[in-house]
Amino acid sequence: xxxxxxxxxxxxxxxxxxxxxxxxxxxxxIFMEGLPLIVHTGLGNFILSTHWAPTKGHFGxxxxxxxxxxxxxxxxxxxxxxxxxxxxxxxxxAPSPVRRVLKPALELLAGIPSVVYGxxxxxxxxxxxREHLGGPGLSLLAASIILGIMILPTVISIxxxxxxxVPDIYREGSIALGATRWQTVRRVVLPAASSGIxxxxxxxxxxxVGETMAVIMVAGNALKLPTSVxxxxxxxxxNIALELAYAAGRHREALFATGIVLFLIIMLLxxxxxLITRRR
Amino acid sequence: MPYPSQRTALAGAHPARGPLRLRVVVxxxxxxxxxxxxxxxxxxxxxxxxxxxxxxxxxxxxxxFAEKLAEIYMHQHPEVRIDVQGGGSSAGIFAATxxxxxxxxxxxxLVGPEKNLQDIPIAYDGIAVIVHPSNPLxxxxxxxxxxxxxxxxxxxxxxxxxxxxxxxxTREEGSGTREAFEHLVMGTSEITPxxxxxxxxxxxxxxxxxxxxxxxxxxxxxxxxxxxALAIDGVLPTRENIKNQKxxxxxxxxxxxxxxxxxxxxxxxxxxxxxQGQHLLEAEGLVGIK
Numbered sequence: 382x383x384x385x386x387x388x389x390x391x392x393x394x395x396x397x398x399x400x401x402x403x404x405x406x407x408x409x410x411i412f413m414e415g416l417p418l419i420v421h422t423g424l425g426n427f428i429l430s431t432h433w434a435p436t437k438g439h440f441g442x443x444x445x446x447x448x449x450x451x452x453x454x455x456x457x458x459x460x461x462x463x464x465x466x467x468x469x470x471x472x473x474x475a476p477s478p479v480r481r482v483l484k485p486a487l488e489l490l491a492g493i494p495s496v497v498y499g500x501x502x503x504x505x506x507x508x509x510x511r512e513h514l515g516g517p518g519l520s521l522l523a524a525s526i527i528l529g530i531m532i533l534p535t536v537i538s539i540x541x542x543x544x545x546x547v548p549d550i551y552r553e554g555s556i557a558l559g560a561t562r563w564q565t566v567r568r569v570v571l572p573a574a575s576s577g578i579x580x581x582x583x584x585x586x587x588x589x590v591g592e593t594m595a596v597i598m599v600a601g602n603a604l605k606l607p608t609s610v611x612x613x614x615x616x617x618x619x620n621i622a623l624e625l626a627y628a629a630g631r632h633r634e635a636l637f638a639t640g641i642v643l644f645l646i647i648m649l650l651x652x653x654x655x656l657i658t659r660r661r
Numbered sequence: 662m663p664y665p666s667q668r669t670a671l672a673g674a675h676p677a678r679g680p681l682r683l684r685v686v687v688x689x690x691x692x693x694x695x696x697x698x699x700x701x702x703x704x705x706x707x708x709x710x711x712x713x714x715x716x717x718x719x720x721x722x723x724x725x726f727a728e729k730l731a732e733i734y735m736h737q738h739p740e741v742r743i744d745v746q747g748g749g750s751s752a753g754i755f756a757a758t759x760x761x762x763x764x765x766x767x768x769x770x771l772v773g774p775e776k777n778l779q780d781i782p783i784a785y786d787g788i789a790v791i792v793h794p795s796n797p798l799x800x801x802x803x804x805x806x807x808x809x810x811x812x813x814x815x816x817x818x819x820x821x822x823x824x825x826x827x828x829x830x831t832r833e834e835g836s837g838t839r840e841a842f843e844h845l846v847m848g849t850s851e852i853t854p855x856x857x858x859x860x861x862x863x864x865x866x867x868x869x870x871x872x873x874x875x876x877x878x879x880x881x882x883x884x885x886x887x888x889x890a891l892a893i894d895g896v897l898p899t900r901e902n903i904k905n906q907k908x909x910x911x912x913x914x915x916x917x918x919x920x921x922x923x924x925x926x927x928x929x930x931x932x933x934x935x936x937q938g939q940h941l942l943e944a945e946g947l948v949g950i951k
Contacts, residue, residue: 424912431854432854433834433854434834435834435835436834436835436840436853437851441695444854479701495759503867507871508871511871516869517857517872517874517875518830518871518872519857519868597860601857601858602833602857602858603854603855603856603857603858604854604855604856604858605854605855606852611854613857615858622860623833623858624833624834624835624860625862626833626835626860627721627724627747627835627836627837628834628835629721629747629748629749629752629835632835
């Protein structure tokens with residue numbers, strides 16, 4: 382039994398190694414494909430120019446970087462207050478039958494394919510924005526709203542985990558000192574769970590930055606720097622997915638270079654999430 | 662920190678003895694490992710079984726149609742393998758000249774020394790400029806289309822309609838339809854960065870069908886009752902007008918080869934020009950050459 386256990390251990394280790402090596406392979410591949418273009422156009426020209434016409438030799442992705450950031454911030458502005466209040470209600474106030482129904486329902490939200498969110502956005506949200514607020518409807522606002530809903534499950538489930546991880550002794554102590562339930566939540570539970578909540582927000586952010594399909598469908602994908610929330614925008618992810626089909630040569634390299642920028646942004650987000658959770 | 666769903670799933674599982682559970686895990690994981698090891702070899706051995714290969718390279722506009730034709734043709738003739746590659750018309754013509762590809766695909770006419778190649782036109786492709794059906798506009802000048810897509814003419818009011826900003830819908834960079842539109846309408850000028858970008862004819866049509874203030878362009882064969890195709894300088898993009906090239910936004914798709922095609926190559930070209938091949942092209946939105 383013991384030797385068998387050792388053998389299985391080895392096999393699992395090998396499998397784990399292959400998972401990690403595929404990650405390394407992907408990283409190396411993206412950089413190998415994309416770096417030549419960054420060297421060719423110069424990092425400054427690539428990142429700080431807004432002129433993107435890859436078939437005519439212009440490779441500036443500044444507008445897309447800005448759009449990605451704006452769409453993500455928009456999604457957070459909607460998703461974090463909603464998600465956090467949902468998590469607090471479910472973890473601290475809701476009677477357990479409500480929690481038993483609501484929590485799985487919210488987790489189900491994570492299982493809906495993003496193309497469905499995008500489709501709902503196109504047929505329902507976009508016309509609503511076009512008719513009531515103006516513009517083409519496909520916009521920064523539409524993308525932010527759809528993404529805000531899409532990050533809810535991530536934000537909610539990780540926040541609930543963080544809140545329930547706070548020991549009950551804290552709550553009991555606070556209430557014994559005469560605090561109300563809300564005061565307990567605000568002054569004791571939330572601060573104690575704050576690192577977990579920040580992680581939830583950052584992971585939600587990572588999901589928003591990386592989301593592609595739904596954004597392509599509702600954001601309009603225009604190359605201009607947006608001047609209002611009703612302007613169409615193109616994010617880094619949509620740029621890659623939109624143009625990869627028939628891209629060749631420098632154009633293809635430019636899309637991989639876009640991938641490098643995206644890769645670095647997401648690495649940065651994940652790294653800071655780890656850092657924040659470790660610090661506490 | 663695990664997701665709660667994962668935690669409950671684990672807690673709900675039977676508390677199996679350690680090694681037993683490990684064995685189950687391994688049984689589930691082993692196939693993946695095998696797949697990983699076998700994948701590269703499996704692909705190669707399969708393609709070696711084919712008798713003749715054919716390479717069609719060139720225009721990205723022709724590519725989807727060539728892929729469709731190749732797919733049907735290979736289904737009928739399992740002994741032939743056809744590789745369809747992109748790269749652009751010039752690259753395709755060059756590949757045919759060099760013999761790197763048996764057939765080059767081009768969405769432009771041959772020029773200069775290229776005319777020594779065998780030129781086989783296979784279809785006409787018309788591009789329709791479309792607006793919402795409620796738009797009262799029926800005719801537009803080519804010049805105005807250019808100014809709209811340049812971002813200089815930004816309001817329907819300037820065309821004598823009810824004033825409202827124009828929503829411009831274009832295709833993504835690298836799209837063959839966009840390349841043709843730029844060539845036939847834009848000349849050397851660029852499409853405004855303010856234009857909305859969609860990545861298929863169908864998506865452009867959907868957006869235009871939903872937005873009363875929009876203008877876009879799609880393959881003429883894909884116009885349906887959801888949208889209205891505009892006449893350009895008085896000519897509508899009908900089948901006849903595209904075929905006799907009275908309509909302005911038309912190009913021909915060609916296959917080119919160095920020598921008169923023979924063998925498997927000739928059989929494929931004959932298939933493309935056969936009623937079945939032409940019918941396939943028409944079903945995909947082109948106008949047949951015959």
